[in-house]
Amino acid sequence: MLKTLLKKQFLELGKGFFYDAKKGRNRSKKGAIAFIVMYALLLFGFLGGTFAFLSYTMCPTMVGAGMGWMYFLILGSVAVILGIFGSVFSTYSSLYLSQDNDLLLSMPIPVKYILISRLAAVYIVGLVFSAIVMLPATIVYYICAPITSFWSIFCPFVFLVDISILVFVLSAALGWVVAKISTKVKNKSLITTAAALAGIGIYYYVYFKAINVLEAFLANITSTNIEIKGAVKILYTIGSAGDANPMSLLIVTVISLAICALVFFILDKTFIKIVTTKTGAARIEYKEKKAKSRGVMKALVFRETKRFTSNTNYLLNSGLSIVITPIAAVFLLIKKDVVYEGMQYLFTRGTTFYAIIGCAAIMLLQSMIDITAPSVSLDAKNLWLLKSLPVKTQQILRAKVLNQLMFSLPTSLLIAICSAIALRLEILEIVLLLVFTLAYCMFSADFGLWANLMKPNLHWTSEIMVIKNSFAVFIAIFGGWIICALIIVSALFLTPVIGDMPVLLFWVLLTVVMTVVLEIWLRKGGSARYDNL
Amino acid sequence: MLNIEHLTKKYGDNVAVDDLTLEIKSGEIYGFIGHNGAGKTTTIKSVVGILGFEGGKIEIDGISVKDNPLACKKILAYIPDNPDLFDYMSGIKYLNFIADVFGVSAEERQERIKKYADLFELTADLAQPINAYSHGMKQKLAVIAAFIHNPKLIVMDEPFVGLDPKASHTLKILMRELCDKGGAIFFSTHVLDVAEKLCDKVAIIKNGKLIKSGTMEEVKGDSSLENVFLELEEEKEGSED
Numbered sequence: 217m218l219k220t221l222l223k224k225q226f227l228e229l230g231k232g233f234f235y236d237a238k239k240g241r242n243r244s245k246k247g248a249i250a251f252i253v254m255y256a257l258l259l260f261g262f263l264g265g266t267f268a269f270l271s272y273t274m275c276p277t278m279v280g281a282g283m284g285w286m287y288f289l290i291l292g293s294v295a296v297i298l299g300i301f302g303s304v305f306s307t308y309s310s311l312y313l314s315q316d317n318d319l320l321l322s323m324p325i326p327v328k329y330i331l332i333s334r335l336a337a338v339y340i341v342g343l344v345f346s347a348i349v350m351l352p353a354t355i356v357y358y359i360c361a362p363i364t365s366f367w368s369i370f371c372p373f374v375f376l377v378d379i380s381i382l383v384f385v386l387s388a389a390l391g392w393v394v395a396k397i398s399t400k401v402k403n404k405s406l407i408t409t410a411a412a413l414a415g416i417g418i419y420y421y422v423y424f425k426a427i428n429v430l431e432a433f434l435a436n437i438t439s440t441n442i443e444i445k446g447a448v449k450i451l452y453t454i455g456s457a458g459d460a461n462p463m464s465l466l467i468v469t470v471i472s473l474a475i476c477a478l479v480f481f482i483l484d485k486t487f488i489k490i491v492t493t494k495t496g497a498a499r500i501e502y503k504e505k506k507a508k509s510r511g512v513m514k515a516l517v518f519r520e521t522k523r524f525t526s527n528t529n530y531l532l533n534s535g536l537s538i539v540i541t542p543i544a545a546v547f548l549l550i551k552k553d554v555v556y557e558g559m560q561y562l563f564t565r566g567t568t569f570y571a572i573i574g575c576a577a578i579m580l581l582q583s584m585i586d587i588t589a590p591s592v593s594l595d596a597k598n599l600w601l602l603k604s605l606p607v608k609t610q611q612i613l614r615a616k617v618l619n620q621l622m623f624s625l626p627t628s629l630l631i632a633i634c635s636a637i638a639l640r641l642e643i644l645e646i647v648l649l650l651v652f653t654l655a656y657c658m659f660s661a662d663f664g665l666w667a668n669l670m671k672p673n674l675h676w677t678s679e680i681m682v683i684k685n686s687f688a689v690f691i692a693i694f695g696g697w698i699i700c701a702l703i704i705v706s707a708l709f710l711t712p713v714i715g716d717m718p719v720l721l722f723w724v725l726l727t728v729v730m731t732v733v734l735e736i737w738l739r740k741g742g743s744a745r746y747d748n749l
Numbered sequence: 750m751l752n753i754e755h756l757t758k759k760y761g762d763n764v765a766v767d768d769l770t771l772e773i774k775s776g777e778i779y780g781f782i783g784h785n786g787a788g789k790t791t792t793i794k795s796v797v798g799i800l801g802f803e804g805g806k807i808e809i810d811g812i813s814v815k816d817n818p819l820a821c822k823k824i825l826a827y828i829p830d831n832p833d834l835f836d837y838m839s840g841i842k843y844l845n846f847i848a849d850v851f852g853v854s855a856e857e858r859q860e861r862i863k864k865y866a867d868l869f870e871l872t873a874d875l876a877q878p879i880n881a882y883s884h885g886m887k888q889k890l891a892v893i894a895a896f897i898h899n900p901k902l903i904v905m906d907e908p909f910v911g912l913d914p915k916a917s918h919t920l921k922i923l924m925r926e927l928c929d930k931g932g933a934i935f936f937s938t939h940v941l942d943v944a945e946k947l948c949d950k951v952a953i954i955k956n957g958k959l960i961k962s963g964t965m966e967e968v969k970g971d972s973s974l975e976n977v978f979l980e981l982e983e984e985k986e987g988s989e990d
Contacts, residue, residue, distance in 0.1 A: 604822060
């Protein structure tokens with residue numbers, strides 16, 4: 217029975233690979249394989265390649281200096297960050313909000329089995345994301361570090377598994393906290409969003425504290441006989457678990473498994489109660505108010521905004537940067553001198569060059585606002601309603617774009633202005649940075665919509681499948697990151713050849729042109745695609 | 750009010766509706782019956798502009814659905830068999846959204862929301878999020894939303910499923926009132942007793958083809974609609990064999 221449930225859960229998880237939602241039928245065997253290979257190449261080729269490069273720059277020096285434990289500690293931390301980013305927001309909904317929970321609970325299936333199958337999917341997602349970092353890190357370690365014993369091979373591999381367990385434990389625990397809060401509060405989405413953000417905040421607090429401890433430790437190294445004690449001892453134990461230290465590995469593995477067992481015990485004891493508790497909120501009695509009318513566009517944008525703000529998963533996964541960007545903007549203003557000096561120290565270049573870097577940074581932040589990317593798939597159940605309304609398809613699509621712009625434009629303009637101040641840009645550079653910001657916000661919204669119209673998923677059983685794990689979202693986020701990487705590469709290697717201003721102008725113009733092209737496509741091709749869904 | 754001529758709709762090679770012709774006049778409640786998968790929902794979705802179609806034409810109040818879908822949608826309302834509404838909105842916000850899209854003035858919507866929500870005993874729950882509604886409450890909300898812009902034609906797919914007896918009774922009265930004012934109703938149902946008592950005309954469809962239509966008297970004669978329906982189904986099966 218558990219095997220059947222696991223099979224169902226994994227089929228659901230990998231549905232996008234085997235099922236063509238556009239054509240409404242399964243992909244051919246070749247098509248599915250090609251799709252999986254492409255996805256794996258993007259994840260492990262592009263992203264994994266980046267981490268392989270990072271690992272390769274760190275590993276020989278650190279291992280050579282007897283700091284292999286720090287190599288694993290740093291990359292393990294990065295893996296946990298990425299793993300949590302990949303799975304934490306999906307845990308709550310995939311565990312407690314799956315549409316087939318009622319159906320499964322009505323069947324003669326032990327509740328424990330349902331929970332295990334759901335958790336297995338959570339673990340797999342966390343494993344994939346953490347492996348993007350840890351797999352290249354481990355391979356690089358095998359290549360660069362001397363193989364002195366069996367533990368040199370065994371420890372890094374088991375450490376990879378330990379990291380995936382840690383990601384799983386953190387995701388499951390945070391999902392459980394969010395679920396517990398949801399059963400008791402009135403404004404669920406706001407509270408759960410705040411709780412999740414607080415969870416992330418705590419994690420980063422611990423992370424930066426650890427970095428401080430390490431920095432202090434490194435600053436105080438005066439001899440080769442380093443005394444490792446206090447907080448460093450804990451970090452050392454974690455890191456050395458990967459660096460051929462069997463005792464550390466045993467301690468880390470036992471503790472990871474014990475915490476994992478404890479979390480499972482808690483989840484198991486509370487699962488059915490949380491799933492079957494509708495809400496703790498009091499019933500709201502309707503009191504008639506004077507009605508107000510709005511225009512059609514305003515109403516359509518309101519619908520998009522309402523859906524975005526009332527869904528915790530949607531908010532956290534597609535709008536995290538809405539919170540991060542203003543914080544970054546304020547940081548830039550407060551630390552403007554440090555930022556400017558830092559830029560001068562790193563690049564010793566003119567302000568036009570800094571404007572290019574500013575463009576890339578804004579792009580990186582804005583790529584993480586991908587509200588339009590799952591918006592078409594999320595319409596699945598309501599397509600009948602939208603199609604039966606007397607509105608043009610163009611208006612429906614325009615409302616999706618406007619909704620994203622409502623959130624991305626103010627925050628990105630704010631950080632653009634703060635960047636201009638911090639980087640001491642000239643008037644022309646400020647104008648170009650602002651034009652770029654406006655164009656990129658528009659492009660980003662259009663690009664997400666394009667991705668979803670090209671790859672819609674109208675047959676999901678849990679919203680998180682399209683909000684987090686869909687191809688459209690993947691393309692929207694990583695597409696932006698790839699362009700961001702290209703901007704940086706052009707800044708580093710092209711500006712010495714043709715100058716800073718031509719490169720800046722090129723990216724501003726290209727972004728404007730790409731936005732215009734997408735706008736034209738959305739009006740005709742995009743509308744036609746939506747009509748045919 | 751609704752003119753369907755030689756409608757043909759295919760899904761790939763499968764013909765879902767085959768050369769269907771129907772005419773629903775102002776003042777008529779027109780029932781549409783058939784077995785599961787007969788082509789009722791496909792026909793209805795084609796009428797309301799959700800699905801395109803390969804052959805024939807559909808006109809609402811003289812306007813072609815294919816050529817001018819927005820004008821048609823403005824004068825009709827559609828209630829589906831499974832009312833998946835915007836779960837993230839409250840009932841009142843949903844009704845206001847529909848009213849905004851159909852351009853209903855603030856005064857008119859206030860009056861109509863009060864009237865219909867009171868009739869369906871949903872007023873107290875209008876502030877609740879739709880995801881907290883039962884199936885019946887969602888169905889009531891879909892019905893209220895259909896009436897909010899005072900449509901000329903209402904197309905309904907199994908409208909009584911999920912409604913409690915009182916709400917069903919209220920809906921039947923409203924359907925009749927709309928037709929008495931010159932509107933028209935086209936709806937599918939499996940509840941033949943309801944169709945028999947409520948409809949002025951009825952059409953029976955099987956495998957996408959119209960097998961009988963006309964006034965209730967013409968179709969059922971002295972027998973019951975249920976008997977006629979079952980006989981026609983058997984006859985058709987016999988002739989197909």
